[in-house]
Amino acid sequence: EIVLTQSPGTLSLSPGERATLYCRASQSITRNYLAWYQHKPGQAPRLLIDEASSRATGVPDRFSGGGSGTDFTFTISRLEPEDFAVYYCQQYDETPPTFGQGTRLDIK
Amino acid sequence: QLVQSATEVKKPGSSVKVSCKASGGDFSNYAINWVRQAPGEGLEWMGGIIPVFGTVMYAQKFQGRVAITADESTSTAYMELNSLKSGDTAIYFCTRAPYMASPYRHWGQGTLVTVSS
Numbered sequence: 001e002i003v004l005t006q007s008p009g010t011l012s013l014s015p016g017e018r019a020t021l022y023c024r025a026s027q028s029i030t031r032n033y034l035a036w037y038q039h040k041p042g043q044a045p046r047l048l049i050d051e052a053s054s055r056a057t058g059v060p061d062r063f064s065g066g067g068s069g070t071d072f073t074f075t076i077s078r079l080e081p082e083d084f085a086v087y088y089c090q091q092y093d094e095t096p097p098t099f100g101q102g103t104r105l106d107i108k
Numbered sequence: 109q110l111v112q113s114a115t116e117v118k119k120p121g122s123s124v125k126v127s128c129k130a131s132g133g134d135f136s137n138y139a140i141n142w143v144r145q146a147p148g149e150g151l152e153w154m155g156g157i158i159p160v161f162g163t164v165m166y167a168q169k170f171q172g173r174v175a176i177t178a179d180e181s182t183s184t185a186y187m188e189l190n191s192l193k194s195g196d197t198a199i200y201f202c203t204r205a206p207y208m209a210s211p212y213r214h215w216g217q218g219t220l221v222t223v224s225s
Binding site for chain 2: 001015035045047050051090094095097098100103
């Protein structure tokens with residue numbers, strides 16, 4: 001199965017700053033079938049990005065994704081207070097679908 | 109919309125069966141997947157089912173210990189986990205998607221299962 005490694009494990013930033021998260025795959029995700037989710041305590045995960053760079057319906061444009069092959073990035077251009085959460089990448093290029101271990105985005 | 113069953117507290121060695129009732133859309137032609145999150149851990153795909161084909165797949169980690177089924181007459185999917193251990197304490201989510209390997213746009217609210225003696 002494809003193993004996804006996210007970095008950093010925790011990112012401490014202030015509102016208004018830019019956040020960049022990384023997701024590295026153990027083998028190439030050939031169709032760029034990579035998604036990003038936001039997860040807050042007590043809620044279901046929320047899909048933000050699919051196909052590496054396509055924002056899901058209703059997702060603000062401060063969220064963006066990029067990359068290809070084995071290396072992917074997720075950026076929040078200007079952090080809002082509600083953006084502090086855990087973020088996961090997921091590959092769905094192969095079955096089983098797999099998730100990264102998550103990046104916790106904390107308020108500094 | 110996906111509505112899951114209520115919180116469960118189970119003893120080690122027992123089983124739990126969590127339900128996920130779908131409303132809106134075509135239940136049979138979409139995959140229902142189960143994803144769990146243990147305390148302090150990330151998201152983990154357990155398996156899924158496509159009701160119209162009867163196709164079921166499980167993550168290797170749970171093979172032999174999990175059973176995912178679907179009742180098309182009530183648009184409800186089930187996930188039964190056997191031989192429960194303390195490490196199975198987690199929130200269990202169902203999702204609905206075109207395929208088992210898909211981005212998951214639609215999620216249930218989650219069901220907390222606590223395994224404790």
